[in-house]
Amino acid sequence: MESGLSDLLSVSIDFGTSHLFFPTLITWIMAVLFVLVVVTQVVPFLAAVRRGERALPILGESMDSLRFFGTLALIVAYFHLMTVVGDMFPYTGYGFLFVSIPFVFLMSLLYLHEWTRKALVIVTLTAFAAPSLAWLILAKLFQITLP
Known part of the structure; x- marks a missing residue:
């Protein structure tokens, strides 16, 4: 019983790959947020453009x-x-x-x-x-x- 608890509370760090943990975590968080933005903002906007309710902002405007x-x-x-x-x-x-x-x-x-x-x-x-x-x-x- 004692060794099982000590194994559960011990931490082993692989210093060869430990520096990759947070960049990987941030990459996945950013990917999930990107998908959320596309689903909640871009898809409805493109649907409104297809129905003719909205126009693409870059078409028909003059450029500086x-x-x-x-x-x-x-x-x-x-x-x-x-x-x-x-x-x-x-x-x-x-x-x-x-x-x-x-x-x-x-x-x-x-x-x-x-x-x-x-x-x-x-x-x-x-x-x-x-x-x-x-x-x-x-x-x-x-x-x-x-x-």
């Missing part, structure tokens, strides 16, 4: 090509340059900091509707403050390695 392609180009440049600049200053997080400032600035300008002096000051301050604060918290406070 400058913002769409500008966003894609900035994101590609951001990730590429973060690696390039990060290799110049390894293990300091300066790649993140020095590339995030112009990225946030240019993305904000791309989506800015009215270019007033006040809006440009706010965009500039945000472009410096947000990445700097994130860099200080992540790289210095929590000592997380950034590119």
Whole structure:
């Protein structure tokens, strides 16, 4: 009786595969949530489109090509340059900091509707403050390695 209880309360960890537990768990949770969203939202929406009650939102609408392609180009440049600049200053997080400032600035300008002096000051301050604060918290406070 005693050995059966001790076997029940003992824990054996396989360190070769233990790091895969939570990613696998999260993957299954995300898959179940995806199926729930498709069943509860997408299927009824497509049924309403088929009946003619709704229209697909991407058909028949004009596209803001400058913002769409500008966003894609900035994101590609951001990730590429973060690696390039990060290799110049390894293990300091300066790649993140020095590339995030112009990225946030240019993305904000791309989506800015009215270019007033006040809006440009706010965009500039945000472009410096947000990445700097994130860099200080992540790289210095929590000592997380950034590119």
